[in-house]
Amino acid sequence: MNRQIRTLGIAMMVLFGALFAQLNYLQVFRAESLANHSGNNRVAVRDFSSPRGEIRTADGVVIARSVPVDTPFERLRQYPEGPLFAHITGFFSFTFGTDGVERTYASELSGRSGDVRIRQLGNVLADEPQGANVTLTVSKAIQEAAAGALGERRGAVVAIDPRTGAILALQSFPTYDPNPLSAHDQKAVRAEWERLTASADKPMLPRTFRERYAPGSTFKVITAAAAIERASELVNKDYPVLKTLDLPQTDQGLPNFGGGSCGGTVPNLLRVSCNTGFAQLGIDLGAEKLAGEAEDFGFGSIPPIDLPAAARSVFPDAAAFRRDVPALAKSAIGQQDVSATPLQMALVAAAVGNGGVAMTPHVMGEIRDPQGRLIRSADPSPWQQAMSPQNAALLRDMMVGVVASGSGTRAAIPGVTVAGKTGTAQTTGDNAHAWMIAFAPAEAPTVAVAVVVESQDGVTEATGGRVAAPIARAVLAAALSRQPPPVD
């Protein structure tokens, strides 16, 4: 009988060996494909219900947090400020994923990034990584000023620190409330998603960095920069005072805005936003120089902001103008095929203010683990060298003239030198997008802004100077009052 018992033992070993082999197959060899299988929501559920760090503003307001709740997901993501920061934080949805900072800094917020993990090694009992907290460069005070000034008009406001590229405010209207999208009842979440995506107002579109508009006359800053940098003889050329510029190759003329007459040298052309003069300047510069300057300011590249899916701004290839001089003339004043995001135009203003260098835009200020230890902080770096410091100073002075006595006087702040440029980009008929880009204090700017108010039905005379300049002024003032003046 012992022989049989021994054989039975061997048989058992074989059976258990087969089990062990099968376990290795499932838990090692196929582990990854099973864990990430489309029908397996374990990883998604774990990510969705694991602790997640807070998102805070630069002035210490919590704008995203996770609270324990009694649902199978265990934790609910809340956005205490509702729609105010929606386009920055994004949302955190089980069905629709994430957007905004929730996506860019997902691994830090969930505590799954290497940096956060290594720091938690000492804390053995916290067997699940705790999420790190992300503090933004955006401050609630400036964001509220931007939201309040824009009000319920469709448009966008970007405020940025030219010295570092730190985003100070990023307001887009219409907006949405990320709370319902981050809720646990997926049926309700889907209904809200349908409602938001079906809306013609596109409330989930961050107009600040994912929507392009014709920049209109704000683009004249780049045309002026092209002259200063690449054809200095044109800067002091005296352009004739005209009501309409006759364009070659066509019987259409290019009129000044509102039917006025203007002319003179580049500083004066910029001050009064002279279409005829800038259109001729564009023709005089030629397509290569204009396109080259636009590229130096970042057109054609996606601004490397730490928010998902930023759009690139567009200036056509020089080759496109070879047989189409009227298009070149119109592009020189920011019409035709030129389009830019409000973020890009804020970066143009910031570059002029910052000695010709556009810094890499970013919303993350610093990331700290739950114990308060620093994990990462923003590391300012240049993005585009658009102009030399001397040339940037020349352009800055021209932009000061715009606000001091030109088309942008409504952006002036008593006691502060503001540099800026208005824009009114005609859309259909009398309707136009109203633009303003500006920075202050002009001599050493700490804030640059771009404002766009989309064309409103039934509202004519919506010029940049009238509509956008006061918004720029409010945001500049809010930012300046938050920041101590630089110490000399």
Next chain:
Amino acid sequence: MLAGLLTVAAYVLASLGRTASVPVDLAPFLGFTLGTLAVAHVVTRRLAPRATPVLLPVAAALNGIGYVFIARLDADRAAAQATWTALGVAGFAATLFVVREARLLDRYRWTLALLGLGLLLLPLVPGIGYTVNGARLWVGLGPLSFQPGELAKIALAAFFASYLVEKRDLLARSTWRLGPISLPDPRSAAPILLAWGVSILVMTSQKDLGSSLLFFALFVVMLWIATERAGWLALGAGLFSIGAFSAWSVFEHVQTRVRIWINPWPAAAGEGYQIVQSSYALGTGGLSGTGLSLGSPQQIPAAETDFIFSAIGEELGLLGTTAILVAFLVMIGAGLGIARRAQHPLDKLLAAGLTTIVGVQTFIILGGVTRLVPLTGITLPFVSYGGSSLVANYILLALLIRISNDNGRQAAALQEQL
């Protein structure tokens, strides 16, 4: 002692993972776990002092890990499982107390046979038997419900052992030749045919594939060990093939089982849901698991009973599942060791039979949840939630320890003579 500490540590970790705090009921839990184990240990030292020291701690560790996972999956069931553990240890003590020598079971051979068959068929009695998940295995008496089949397998193993030891010479004689194959005398083959018939009966009437497979395997293995004739294995394999094939052709639920074994993915949302979720759980667990109570094993239907191994695999990974395999192998090794050392054929056969129950049952369910073999629902001994199973397995353990003690006593006696 070590098993107790292991259980308590795992329990604390599970709670930490869930709520990041030490469970409030830690002290009573610690007391209960260590207390129960201490009782079992003291009883063993008193009633079977020469028994192997391996079996009880391994069983306790398996029981403890199972409990932690049940507590993590379903708190109400954990309370019930704790009660059943206490009852199991009581059954363990009672068995050691009553059965002073395993051979004495010989006297109650036919009683055990009737008891076994009676228990097995009890769920078919109208009025008290009822069906859970399509299998008619349950008996309800007032608030109590249990699966008598769990106890039946022990009674039948004891009966088989006693019957086969007496008839082994007769059964070993092969008078029936079919070409090169020599088969046993048809008359003496009657018992195996009877066992086969009963298994088929159980399977068809109660729809319990796992148990009928276990009974059949148990009987064939015991017959083979008793007679030392491999012919019985061949006959058993043949009958198994016939039974399995006819079950497959006749019953739709058997066809479904085979289909979702070969490829569960097309039915991932339907019949294959459970096995697919089990694969997901094991795959997600990977090498080291998600950590206790940090996975989602509650997504597997019946995670605390038949699929508890997959839950362990998700949260403790390959390391955890391998530890469980090793624990069972240690238990099986100890059981077969007891069988080999036993002097009396009845002890030998009973120990081998009881060990076969543990080994085959473990293989059936683990092979099922890992899709190595078609899934046939059965509990994982000591680990799964289930009162009848737990009590039955503690009784089984007591019998093995009793035989082990007898071995030790005889060895000591032998040494004295020398």
